[in-house]
Amino acid sequence: MTVFFKTLRNHWKKTTAGICLLTWGGHWLYGKHCDNLLRRAACQEAQVFGNQLIPPNAQVKKATVFLNPAACRGKARTLFEKNAAPILHLSGMDVTVVKTDYEGQAKKLLELMENTDVIIVAGGDGTLQEVITGVLRRADEASFSKIPIGFIPLGQTSSLSPTLFAESGNKVQHITDATLAIVKGETVPLDVLQIKGEKEQPVFAVTGLRWGSFRDAGVKVSKYWYLGPLKTKAAHFFSTLKEWPQTHQASISYTGPTERPPRAADETPPRPSLYRRILRRLASYWAQPQDALSQEASPEVWKEVQLSTIELSITTRNSQLDLTSKEDFMNICIEPDTVSKGDFITIGSRKVRDPKLRVAGTECLQASQCTLLLPEGTGGSFSIDSEEYEAMPVEVKLLPRKLQFFCDPRKRGQLLPSAAP
Template identity: 60%
Template structure:
């Protein structure tokens, strides 16, 4: 008992050192426990992947091949380590023959897609920028019709992973997010996603999976990192300082658009059974003696564009990939025109929300569904676009929706969760 009293008296006399030691030990224990939980998640994922590797295949059946486009610079240079620890072991244990292609500089993924050979699956390991480059490079190919049928897996390793919440269950744990995304690739369930084709007069077309943004909220969001020293107040401070430099921050543009188009029925994924030989001979003889009459070509109806002149804080053109399994009668993208009547306080409040979720709209946002649109901007001071969180110089563009153009691997749990919300 005397020894316990002596220890307590020592702790009381040196309370500053004792408090510091308690904080260090608490943080160390929490860190070690977090590492242990991550290790358990990796082990469980590897055990599940091993079951795929144990599945029997035919003697003439080749292994599944996967091409991985990895951006080592994503997540502040941690992407390579995150992939090697959390994703690569799962793919190897599942018996997938993987070919890893690492990018060395921004924009290289677009060029690499020109040399990509046919593969069973394409895996993008990076963030929004890497995914946007891969999709753009893939759809710029001359034989894009054949390659666009290749299913795509997205392993979120970047600072921005906008598509992740549409394909996988939301989680703040990095290891769980990566392992679940990798396992969903092995399970093979896919969903079709719409793509935006963004074309200007000068440049080659750029393709986006989520959105294109232009306006004040986008510009302020790019400057938030400059106020890092303000900690949690940096987002509020960036919006407030921007109003001191310029107010109101309205943008002038001309917008013309086409209405949505009806969604065609989905084609069956399974090939119909081939008719027997007698039936095929009968059909050929019938076509020989009574050839079908060729119908005259139907001229397409002229496109009727509706035009609007905008005065707005921000214009956002987004796909409806936020819920890719929702039943829709039309194929359309959403044009969101933010009002220019916000006060400074409202601008700061809504800007903080948009910094967390760029596709969130304000209360009085005008939303238009369209299949294509043209955006005409002023010649000077147009600023920049954000195309899937990547900056591009703003210029007049035509944006067209490519409905259900690519198929992405999706977790069954997330698909069911989204289907219940319909």
Template identity: 55%
Template sequence: MARVVRIFKTLRNHWKKSTAGFCLLAYGSHWIYGKHCDNLLRRAACEEAQVFENHQILPHSAIKKATVFLNLAACKGKAMTLFEKNAAPILHLAGIDITLVKTDYEGQAKNLLELMEKTDLIIVAGGDGTLQEVITGLLRREGQVPLSKIPIAFIPLEGTNTLSHTLYPERENKVQQITEAALSILKGETVALDILQIKGEQDQPVFAVQGIRWGSYRDASLKSSNLSPWQQPRYLLEPVNSQHPRTLDSMSICTEPDAISKGQFIQLGVEKMTDPLLPPGDSQVLLASRCSLHLPQGTEGHFSIDSEEYEAMSVDVTLLPRKLHFLCHPTRKQELLQRPTATGHC
């Protein structure tokens, strides 16, 4: 009993050190518990993958070889570790032969696609930029008709991946998000998504699966230092992944007002933090399968095409209906099929 009293006296006399020690102990316990939960998720996913291989129940048994495009810079340089620990074991256990293509700099994936050998599946492991590069390189390549039939799997490694919200359920745990994406490859459920072809006057076309944005809200989302609520109107184009019903193959073209008050700008900006596609009440919306965006001469700024930055210029945007097939989570496919066919915005 006397020993216990001495311990309490010591803790009371050194309460600052004791508090710091308890905080470190609590943080360490939480960290260890999180690692333990991650290991349980990995083990469960590997066991499920082993079932697919042992019982030979792969719904797309023709898939024997997959080409993986891995962005080494994704997730602050941790992409390789995340892929090797959470996704690669699942694919290996399912008997899929993987060819790993590592990208080190912007634009490399487009060039490497020109050298890609025959494959049954393309896997993109990274963020929005890597996916946009692969799609652009794929559709630019000569003889693209057979290539566009190859299913594409997206393994989200970045913190913010817009397409992952369409293909997979929302998950806060990164390990669970990656393992579920890898298991979705084995389950073989695919969904056809529309693609936007964006072409300038001289450049080769760029292809997007999520859309193109331009204007003040786009700048604000990138934390631009030069921000004014009275800049040019915002334009947003998207293909299929919004929730607005349509009857024909089309994108919706949304233009926001030329000028709004500072209060309106801030209020709508706060609302867009929850729903980035939310248009103001006085915006104009049109439906079209093709759009030409002509910018005044001397216009400065940048577009965001699938969250990647491009110099703003006059462009022609064409909708390519159901151009590419993406592997997705079975529940998300059911939701997409039950939802009215969607459109995009400009």
């Protein structure tokens, strides 16, 4: 034993390196073991649903998965097959996996797809936007858009995840929680933005549109990968050297919020007596002329704003759902162009992690639809749900509660406490 400790002391550098390697290896193996336990628990929970009996005349629920194998730097397929696919199959659903080969393929496939009971998106923001755009471009979108959508976050950017699922630092748990949410069947209605250019077909977004200097600097962060943790600040610093102050000129016209119609009753009320029905019919007959006058459509009031901003964003309220609200609107945020270089670097670095962050003095407008006009020769790009599009004049319209998304029941209880049945 003395010789052993003497050897360790004489070769302390090798000993230190060996201890570090063993510690790292043990931590890695323990992490893998914990991930396997999470997968096993999720599969057992899904199997409970799969073992449930269905009536003889009922059909097995059909789920169509749109998987983007290129998401997460090519790791999406492995992540899906190890963490999500077993749960879906054990749940008793008839699962069909469609793997996309190129950008825009999901839109084309959805135009031709037959009816399904569930649509599942396995990818990031880009894949999700393709799917919802394909759904809402269909000729029968009024009925097809009622199909619930599940989202399995496999991409590098998954902006909708915090709305639908609880935050988790463990990738495996995040994926299994999202997949179990589909199996459990709890849904929540989300707003959609319809964004239409002068010539292009409309695209649809569940998060929003960004245009400005913070966005432009944020997309260049990956170019400075060699600077490690300083890459985000470096991207914003070098952006200030090219041009300053950075302002974006535009004109925006908008209409205010619209009144939200009352929710339909969950249960059908009992039919009133014949006497009450006759009285109601007579009352509605005599009140008809007054109702006709009151129901005349009042003209929409449009307001116009000339803006000079460092960044403009048009976003839904999906990150802060409120079914008790009496109005439907989207948020138009105009950030001031008086930001200093230091604040631009500091705030811009934080906005990469949290795009909802706003500069002090930001003007926020509430609108149901708007028209954004850009000066001739305006360059640059928009970010629509984290996907890049050429900057151009656009019309943006809010489609309130247009799509139903599966969400974690615990998260649904936090977001919609008043909506619980």
